Amino acid sequence: MSRPSILISDPLPPHLTAELHTAFDVRECRGSDRAALLAAVRDADALVIRSATKVDREVLDHASRLRIVARAGVGLDNVDVEAATRAGVMVVNAPVSNVTSVAELTVGLILSMFRNIPAASASVRAGEWRRADFQGSELSGKSVGIVGFGRIGQLVAERLAPFGVELLTHDPYASPDFTHARGVSWLPLDDLVATADVLTLHVPLTPATRNLIGERELALAKPTLRLVNTSRGGIVDEVALARALAEDRIAGAALDVFATEPPTGSPLPHLDSVVCTPHIGAGTAEAQDRAATTVLDAVRAALAGLPVDGLANPEVLAAGTAVTV
Numbered sequence: 213m214s215r216p217s218i219l220i221s222d223p224l225p226p227h228l229t230a231e232l233h234t235a236f237d238v239r240e241c242r243g244s245d246r247a248a249l250l251a252a253v254r255d256a257d258a259l260v261i262r263s264a265t266k267v268d269r270e271v272l273d274h275a276s277r278l279r280i281v282a283r284a285g286v287g288l289d290n291v292d293v294e295a296a297t298r299a300g301v302m303v304v305n306a307p308v309s310n311v312t313s314v315a316e317l318t319v320g321l322i323l324s325m326f327r328n329i330p331a332a333s334a335s336v337r338a339g340e341w342r343r344a345d346f347q348g349s350e351l352s353g354k355s356v357g358i359v360g361f362g363r364i365g366q367l368v369a370e371r372l373a374p375f376g377v378e379l380l381t382h383d384p385y386a387s388p389d390f391t392h393a394r395g396v397s398w399l400p401l402d403d404l405v406a407t408a409d410v411l412t413l414h415v416p417l418t419p420a421t422r423n424l425i426g427e428r429e430l431a432l433a434k435p436t437l438r439l440v441n442t443s444r445g446g447i448v449d450e451v452a453l454a455r456a457l458a459e460d461r462i463a464g465a466a467l468d469v470f471a472t473e474p475p476t477g478s479p480l481p482h483l484d485s486v487v488c489t490p491h492i493g494a495g496t497a498e499a500q501d502r503a504a505t506t507v508l509d510a511v512r513a514a515l516a517g518l519p520v521d522g523l524a525n526p527e528v529l530a531a532g533t534a535v536t537v
């Protein structure tokens with residue numbers, strides 16, 4: 213009998229994938245290369261992805277043997293979970309794997325903006341010594357608005373509290389009692405945007421959150437607002453953001469994520485008031501190890517016909533459509 217086949221289409225830590233080879237036929241491809249993905253997924257019993265692989269109906273249609281899609285990270289916006297469920301394919305992610313890493317990057321990006329760290333560093337590297345040009349502001353005493361009070365939003369609040377900031381949040385699914393118990397005031401989104409000196413986004417990308425921060429919201433902001441996006445590019449209307457920054461209607465933005473990655477052709481990375489990073493919120497050894505361990509355990513269980521913890525679509529198993537290989 214042939215060994216079950218695992219297709220890995222985004223990079224995972226090699227020291228964790230090496231041991232798979234003893235029990236499985238492990239193949240790799242680049243998920244961003246659509247033709248390669250469609251060809252390779254035909255023989256796959258499990259598909260392991262990160263954010264660069266889009267698993268939509270076309271991929272599922274090419275994958276008649278597929279039992280499980282395992283997303284080594286949090287966001288499932290690149291997986292059509294509904295279509296997978298209809299196809300009887302389990303979907304699993306690693307929801308707590310990178311929370312600390314993203315919260316820490318968020319704090320770093322906020323401080324980078326307040327103290328002009330990237331520009332000051334580039335200037336010294338260029339042989340300059342322009343101290344007066346890099347006068348910044350203290351974070352202490354400022355209002356920080358957290359959009360989305362889930363795992364990452366809550367940890368960002370916890371990490372920022374010692375800086376002496378006023379913590380505010382908007383999350384339609386978190387009650388004011390819940391946020392107040394954690395020292396964070398709950399506000400409607402418009403009030404949050406209008407009050408904040410820092411607005412940091414921690415929501416999933418869904419039809420309801422696409423362009424959550426657009427022209428109308430940015431028009432409510434104070435000119436001192438600094439926006440941080442370590443969630444997903446599509447949550448901010450990038451055209452409206454570029455306009456608000458170019459017209460000095462807000463003070464700055466720090467962006468780890470973009471609507472299209474890499475953001476070829478976008479004016480945002482070229483604006484002096486923008487700090488940007490290439491989607492590295494989860495880019496730490498610890499987070500990558502946690503994410504890979506979680507999803508590879510799920511893959512091993514699924515391919516052995518054992519129960520899989522934390523499925524994003526448990527109804528697949530309830531319907532009895534998952535088949536033991």
Ligand SMILES: NC(=O)C1=CN([C@@H]2O[C@H](COP(=O)(O)OP(=O)(O)OC[C@H]3O[C@@H](n4cnc5c(N)ncnc54)[C@H](O)[C@@H]3O)[C@@H](O)[C@H]2O)C=CC1
Nearest residue numbers: 286287360361362363364383385414415416442443493494
């Ligand atoms: N830059 C990176 O490398 C990473 C980015 N992410 C992104 O961060 C997102 C958030 O992650 P977690 O906090 O772990 O997810 P989570 O599911 O724990 O929290 C998301 C929160 O957003 C809230 N929410 C949903 N719709 C909202 C709306 N319209 N307005 C305000 N709040 C809303 C939910 O109620 C929930 O509390 C992920 O979905 C992912 O897209 C996650 C990990 C790494």
Ligand SMILES: O=C(O)CCC(=O)C(=O)O
Nearest residue numbers: 262263285286287310494
């Ligand atoms: O490492 C990755 O794939 C990106 C992490 C991410 O964006 C997520 O976990 O949602």
